[in-house]
Amino acid sequence: MKNFKIIIEYDGSRYNGWQKQGNTKNTIEYKFLEILKKMTGKKVEIFASGRTDSGVHAKGQVANFKIDTEMSAEDILSYINTYLPEDRRVLSCTEENERFHSRLNAIKKTYMYRIYKGKPPVFERKYVYSINERLDFSAMKEASKHFIGKYDFKSFCTKQKMKKSTVREIYSLDITEKNNEIDIIISGNGFLYNMVRIISGTLLAVGKGELSPSAIPEIISVQNREKAGETLPPNGLCLMSVEY
Amino acid sequence: MKNFKIIIEYDGSRYNGWQKQGNTKNTIEYKFLEILKKMTGKKVEIFASGRTDSGVHAKGQVANFKIDTEMSAEDILSYINTYLPEDRRVLSCTEENERFHSRLNAIKKTYMYRIYKGKPPVFERKYVYSINERLDFSAMKEASKHFIGKYDFKSFCTKQKMKKSTVREIYSLDITEKNNEIDIIISGNGFLYNMVRIISGTLLAVGKGELSPSAIPEIISVQNREKAGETLPPNGLCLMSVEY
Numbered sequence: 001m002k003n004f005k006i007i008i009e010y011d012g013s014r015y016n017g018w019q020k021q022g023n024t025k026n027t028i029e030y031k032f033l034e035i036l037k038k039m040t041g042k043k044v045e046i047f048a049s050g051r052t053d054s055g056v057h058a059k060g061q062v063a064n065f066k067i068d069t070e071m072s073a074e075d076i077l078s079y080i081n082t083y084l085p086e087d088r089r090v091l092s093c094t095e096e097n098e099r100f101h102s103r104l105n106a107i108k109k110t111y112m113y114r115i116y117k118g119k120p121p122v123f124e125r126k127y128v129y130s131i132n133e134r135l136d137f138s139a140m141k142e143a144s145k146h147f148i149g150k151y152d153f154k155s156f157c158t159k160q161k162m163k164k165s166t167v168r169e170i171y172s173l174d175i176t177e178k179n180n181e182i183d184i185i186i187s188g189n190g191f192l193y194n195m196v197r198i199i200s201g202t203l204l205a206v207g208k209g210e211l212s213p214s215a216i217p218e219i220i221s222v223q224n225r226e227k228a229g230e231t232l233p234p235n236g237l238c239l240m241s242v243e244y
Numbered sequence: 245m246k247n248f249k250i251i252i253e254y255d256g257s258r259y260n261g262w263q264k265q266g267n268t269k270n271t272i273e274y275k276f277l278e279i280l281k282k283m284t285g286k287k288v289e290i291f292a293s294g295r296t297d298s299g300v301h302a303k304g305q306v307a308n309f310k311i312d313t314e315m316s317a318e319d320i321l322s323y324i325n326t327y328l329p330e331d332r333r334v335l336s337c338t339e340e341n342e343r344f345h346s347r348l349n350a351i352k353k354t355y356m357y358r359i360y361k362g363k364p365p366v367f368e369r370k371y372v373y374s375i376n377e378r379l380d381f382s383a384m385k386e387a388s389k390h391f392i393g394k395y396d397f398k399s400f401c402t403k404q405k406m407k408k409s410t411v412r413e414i415y416s417l418d419i420t421e422k423n424n425e426i427d428i429i430i431s432g433n434g435f436l437y438n439m440v441r442i443i444s445g446t447l448l449a450v451g452k453g454e455l456s457p458s459a460i461p462e463i464i465s466v467q468n469r470e471k472a473g474e475t476l477p478p479n480g481l482c483l484m485s486v487e488y
Contacts (some may be wrong), residue, residue, distance in 0.1 A: 059367075
């Protein structure tokens with residue numbers, strides 16, 4: 001068996017996420033399973049670095065699958081892209097050693113959340129969250145520093161009954177402002193369910209003046225979802241890269 | 245009466261162009277007419293710099309309209325944007341002198357045609373024309389020089405029974421290649437029906453080796469649509485700017 005790693009970009013607008021519990025075929029994953037079955041004549045499992053939620057986009061999702069094949073990585077890339085609809089694309093395909101696993105071996109993931117003040121550029125409208133309020137950017141920048149480090153991020157997780165650890169490490173959180181767009185770029189060793197969208201919503205609340213930047217450490221420490229900001233909509237979120 | 249100039253961007257994907265002969269409401273123009281009527285209580289005419297075809301995009305279409313109003317240009321901008329769907333947006337609104345006319349006073353228009361070799365980036369898929377052939381970029385660049393100047397461009401016009409002059413002046417034609425994308429950026433004093441898409445199709449034929457760069461002057465001089473390349477699809481085309 002050969003183990004192939006693929007890097008994928010997708011417009012998540014019309015999908016129920018990478019993979020959904022239950023029976024829907026309307027997932028990013030589903031078409032890959034179909035294509036791999038067509039290509040190999042067998043049922044193939046595919047493992048992603050993580051499930052992106054319904055409506056979330058990716059420019060650098062990573063997945064791997066093991067197959068018996070004489071095809072080159074380049075041929076596989078071309079084959080999959082031929083059958084993928086135009087809102088999904090494989091950017092690269094490489095053969096890895098047999099132990100490589102896209103989720104278990106990931107050491108760093110980077111997401112971007114895009115906020116646009118006012119009516120967004122029409123060509124970007126599906127990929128930004130637009131708001132009408134003015135934001136205090138320097139307060140948001142101040143607040144962002146408090147997220148960096150290793151903490152229990154339970155306050156930033158939609159699912160409150162986690163059996164597994166809710167401790168994660170955020171390596172960096174950069175906020176940039178250009179024209180009317182504010183981008184939140186966050187890297188960490190992993191993220192809880194909705195964590196990036198809740199952190200972004202909390203930073204937005206700071207920008208609106210509803211929260212003080214200095215309130216962040218307290219919000220983290222209380223481990224209570226209700227104390228953090230809202231979960232921002234999925235369309236502003238994009239999985240940028242996964243590192244190994 | 246005050247005369248307002250607006251600069252507009254739109255995703256033309258789902259529209260039958262700026263304005264259609266006949267009765268369809270599915271045009272870029274139609275919603276503007278509705279909004280201006282709602283805003284002023286009267287029927288208002290709006291004049292665009294030119295009609296973009298069905299499926300063609302714009303980042304800098306210009307239009308003007310004359311209304312009696314106490315509203316500021318900024319208020320008008322905000323009002324129109326509130327009622328426009330998210331695939332259309334007004335970028336600016338300014339009051340001009342009463343003689344300003346967006347079509348009659350235009351001195352330079354710039355279009356871009358985007359060709360992508362291979363499966364296009366998913367976030368750009370609606371705005372590029374994708375092909376699978378390899379292209380000879382330097383031949384295309386060589387060919388592009390022959391279009392610059394004042395010529396009768398009848399060979400590059402879909403409508404062959406033009407009563408008006410088919411002479412136009414092309415000020416510049418730049419071709420750039422970056423990664424897998426080739427962009428054709430063309431400026432002139434005006435363009436015939438489908439002219440940019442036919443010039444792009446002719447350059448594409450050169451890139452594929454079906455035409456020699458040196459054939460261009462002959463194609464121009466014969467004034468015969470059949471000698472030029474195909475009319476490329478509308479989705480790769482965007483009206484970038486209009487100058488006065």
